[in-house]
Amino acid sequence: MSTISTENYLKKIFNHNKAFGEKINAVKLAQELSVSNAAISDMAKKLSKHGLISYEKYKGIELTDKGEQMALNVIRRHRLWELFLIKVLDIPWSEVHEQAEVLEHHTSDKLIDRIDEFLGFPDFDPHGHPIPRKNGSLPDAQNYVTLAEAAEGSSYELMQVDDHEKKLISYLTKVGFVLNTRFVVIDKLDFDKSYTIKFNDTVLSVSQKISESLYLQEIIEAGEKND
Amino acid sequence: MSTISTENYLKKIFNHNKAFGEKINAVKLAQELSVSNAAISDMAKKLSKHGLISYEKYKGIELTDKGEQMALNVIRRHRLWELFLIKVLDIPWSEVHEQAEVLEHHTSDKLIDRIDEFLGFPDFDPHGHPIPRKNGSLPDAQNYVTLAEAAEGSSYELMQVDDHEKKLISYLTKVGFVLNTRFVVIDKLDFDKSYTIKFNDTVLSVSQKISESLYLQEIIEAGEKND
């Protein structure tokens, strides 16, 4: 009971729960996976039968411990591959996600553990997301803020970008706004909730939508205090 | 029309032709792929329709140019992965084949070209087999002899081992008879066609069956001539 499809279902269920702190409902899951509601109904039955999810209809879908372990394993494979492809093979940031999306389903435990070791047992992937460990535990998530929550005048470092929008990452790379870039928030436009930021010699206007996908760490200047 | 199944069919058809210099017949192909004759019948129709093979019934199956290019591509991916897994990730020789057997079907051109470049565009895989190039050409095959053809008293270097028998490779590794080991043929036993060889401080008896899977290069001592 571990096919590409089931792994993708488990991953989505896990990620939704992680992001929103609540069970995903069936219709939402169908949308996320781009399949019909009937397909969810089918698959939910199978996953339940195998003890991977618990599903109360009209209430939502949740992973069991067993299902969660499987999801963490897929995510582990995905994130280790992403890091490996970028760090070792120097694959462009914008292409790494879709390659990993395939490889995550075709990598034995032995191979992924070797990759893990090769990389020095890293805690975070190139998007800043925590990499589940071999034993299923997760490194503490980093508490970044999004640009949408940033304060005018403050300095930040770009730590993480949602990785599901390939085009976003291509765009950011093109304009030179890559991971670990330090910048200042120059302006916050109430009119359209866009942000103007400055890094190196570039001034960039960032739309509201994009600002919600950029995760930052505030840079506290020497001399400042924050307690 | 490029699924895991079709890729495996094309690979088998190609390899048979390469090894025996003749078309593979349908019954043989069924045995090699561990499927029924009916399955071959089905698939042969599909592959023909897509212009990948030419099949005259009762005569055998042959790749078209298009089919051969696809086969070479799969083999390229397989052999590059094998080399990468051994050289970069230090995966045991005995496990590399089955990992590559999976990855060969799930690797984009971009990724495999990066791996190729990373390895310095190698000509041969860890078994000594030529790696098809990006343009579909094959490096000249090496003309090794098998141990079964070796001469008593002569010295050889182990260059290549048939990679489809995982257990053979495990065994050879265990006894220390690995790639590039140099040895002398001490004895050729007519009785069971076994060979006794000596490398480092080990004397090893090699059965006839195994001797046919070991590919060697003769070592011409300094001072000797061979013309």
Place this chain on the structure above:
DNA sequence: ATATTTTTTTAAGTATGCTTGAATTCATAA
């Protein structure tokens, strides 16, 4: 409480790639 809307399930159908067993086609040996 009833009507409406949303959610969920069922039913029938599709594609791939197999299976088995029966029928058919072809090659060849007597």
Place this chain on the structure above:
DNA sequence: TTATGAATTCAAGCATACTTAAAAAAATAT
């Protein structure tokens, strides 16, 4: 030339994972 056996194909069926359309069940609104 015909019988035999081998090679090939057909027919029906299975599993996975979908689809659409219709039916049923539950939630929500009036």
